[in-house]
Amino acid sequence: MNDIIKSVNGLPLVIKLLLCIPCVEIIYGVCRIINGVSKNDVLWIILGVLTIIPGAFFMWIIDLGWVLTKGHAFLLGETYLG
Secondary structure, X not given: OHHHHHHHHOOOHHHXXXXXXXXXXXXXXXXXXXXXXXXXXXHHHHHHHHHHOHHHHOHHHHHHHHHHHHOOOOOOOOOOOO
């Protein structure tokens, strides 16, 4: 499962920015849940679910900022906010 996260994080910047489009941004949400399952961390899973269901309307803005500043989407780094 970590291969999926590494593949998404290894995409070119243009593709990562395209994944921040509001309807396509669900892919990042699924990756957050996969990241939580692979780390066996309930908090990661809960945050992943919360970014898909209620957070789908504003998470694209946060993800866009994180991709531009840190190079990966929100909660897809090594630490919670890293």
